[in-house]
Every structure is written in C-alpha cells, then in structure tokens.
Amino acid sequence: MNADQNIIKRNKLPIELVFISYTLILLLCIFALFPVYGLFAWLVAIPILLLTFVLGIVAIVKNRIVNGIFIILLSVIGAPIFIIIAPILSTGHEVLANLEKEVNRVQKNLNVKKGKATAGDNSRASTSAKKSKRDTSKFHWDAKNGNIDAVKKYLESKGDINKKNHLGETPLHFAAAGGNKEIVELLINGGAAVDEVSDIGNTPLDLAIAMNGLSDNKEVIEFLFKIGARQNKIPF
Numbered sequence: 001m002n003a004d005q006n007i008i009k010r011n012k013l014p015i016e017l018v019f020i021s022y023t024l025i026l027l028l029c030i031f032a033l034f035p036v037y038g039l040f041a042w043l044v045a046i047p048i049l050l051l052t053f054v055l056g057i058v059a060i061v062k063n064r065i066v067n068g069i070f071i072i073l074l075s076v077i078g079a080p081i082f083i084i085i086a087p088i089l090s091t092g093h094e095v096l097a098n099l100e101k102e103v104n105r106v107q108k109n110l111n112v113k114k115g116k117a118t119a120g121d122n123s124r125a126s127t128s129a130k131k132s133k134r135d136t137s138k139f140h141w142d143a144k145n146g147n148i149d150a151v152k153k154y155l156e157s158k159g160d161i162n163k164k165n166h167l168g169e170t171p172l173h174f175a176a177a178g179g180n181k182e183i184v185e186l187l188i189n190g191g192a193a194v195d196e197v198s199d200i201g202n203t204p205l206d207l208a209i210a211m212n213g214l215s216d217n218k219e220v221i222e223f224l225f226k227i228g229a230r231q232n233k234i235p236f
Contacts (some may be wrong), residue, residue: 144174167201
C-alpha cells in the first residue's frame with residue numbers, strides 16, 4: 001500500500017507548478033486592469049492562458065484533479081472574461097472620477113459666479129443708495145422744510161442753486177412742494193430755474209399744485225403764476 005502511495009506521489013504534478021499556474025493567471029488579471037495596453041494585453045494573455053490550460057490538463061493527468069479542473073476553468077472562462085471586462089471597469093472608475101471632477105468644477109464656477117453676482121448686486125444697491133442719499137442733498141431738504149438760514153448760507157457759498165437729485169428735482173421743486181413762499185422767492189431771486197422740468201415731467205409749479213392740500217401751497221401757486229411760471233404739458 002505504501003508502495004502504491006509512493007507511486008501516486010511521484011506521479012503527481014509538483015505543487016510548485018500549480019502555484020505557478022495560479023500566479024500567472026493572477027498576474028495576467030492584474031495586467032489586464034491597465035487598459036492603456038489594449039491589444040498588447042491579449043498578445044501577452046493568449047500564450048499564458050494556453051500555458052496554464054496545458055498545466056491544468058497535466059495536473060489532472062498527474063493526479064491533481066481538483067486543481068487541474070480549477071486551473072482549466074480559470075484559463076478558459078474566468079481569466080478571459082476578466083480580461084474583457086477589466087478595461088471597462090477601469091475606464092468606468094476613471095469616467096466616474098472625471099465626472100466627479102467636472103461636477104465639482106462646474107459647482108465651483110457657479111459658486112464663484114453667484115458670489116460675484118451677489119457682490120455686484122450689493123455693490124450696485126449700495127452705490128444706488130449712496131447716489132440717492134448724495135443727490136437729495138441737505139440743500140433740498142432745507143428748502144422744503146423752510147430752513148431759511150441754511151438756504152441763505154448755501155446761496156452765500158455760491159453753491160449750485162439748481163442742484164438736482166436722482167429724480168432731476170431742484171431745491172426749488174422741494175420748496176414749491178413744501179409751500180415755502182419766502183424760500184421760493186429767495187431761490188428765484190438767486191437765479192433758480194423757474195420752469196425746470198424734472199425727470200418725471202414736473203415743474204416747480206406742477207409740484208406746488210400737486211402737493212397743495214398736503215401743505216398750504218396757495219401763496220406759492222399764486223406767486224408762481226404771477227411771475228409767469230408754467231406747468232409742464234405732462235401732468236403730475
């Protein structure tokens with residue numbers, strides 16, 4: 001019996017060759033993961049697969065039946081299938097990685113543009129607010145509110161008596177709208193344009209008439225008519 005076992009043992013394929021077969025198939029599969037090699041991968045794979053297939057047959061003949069069958073299956077089915085799909089898997093990961101990079105890039109660009117747009121809007125809003133505040137000057141409000149001393153001081157400084165705000169209204173428009181006859185006379189005597197038309201089509205007389213009731217503008221209206229002030233064709 002021992003003699004028979006020794007004969008079988010001597011007839012078995014050396015286990016080293018079995019390991020070599022598995023190692024070759026494994027290396028081949030790893031090599032296939034690099035799609036850059038393309039056709040060259042198959043030129044390398046075919047001889048190796050043939051070699052491992054032969055080793056599988058030899059393993060069966062040499063009483064390593066299970067390993068032999070497994071090696072043959074890997075050589076004929078497993079490894080070729082893996083070699084076919086490996087580039088797809090590898091490329092797929094690359095595509096996903098590139099897609100993620102592209103999404104991140106687009107998102108970053110959108111965030112940058114959004115940030116610039118928001119900053120631009122805030123800047124325009126701030127500029128507009130500053131412009132409105134600047135153009136409707138203290139001189140305008142002094143004229144409207146009857147602050148005669150401040151108006152006289154401004155006239156003495158030789159400032160622009162027809163200074164306009166963002167609506168194209170002069171201090172005379174404000175004084176007429178506020179019903180301040182003394183300041184209206186002071187401004188006109190100082191050279192204010194009596195019939196200056198604002199950007200929305202109103203002369204000082206138009207505003208005096210329109211605001212009559214909110215303030216007592218009767219004296220201002222009568223004075224403006226007396227000196228020949230006109231209403232614009234476009235009503236308030």
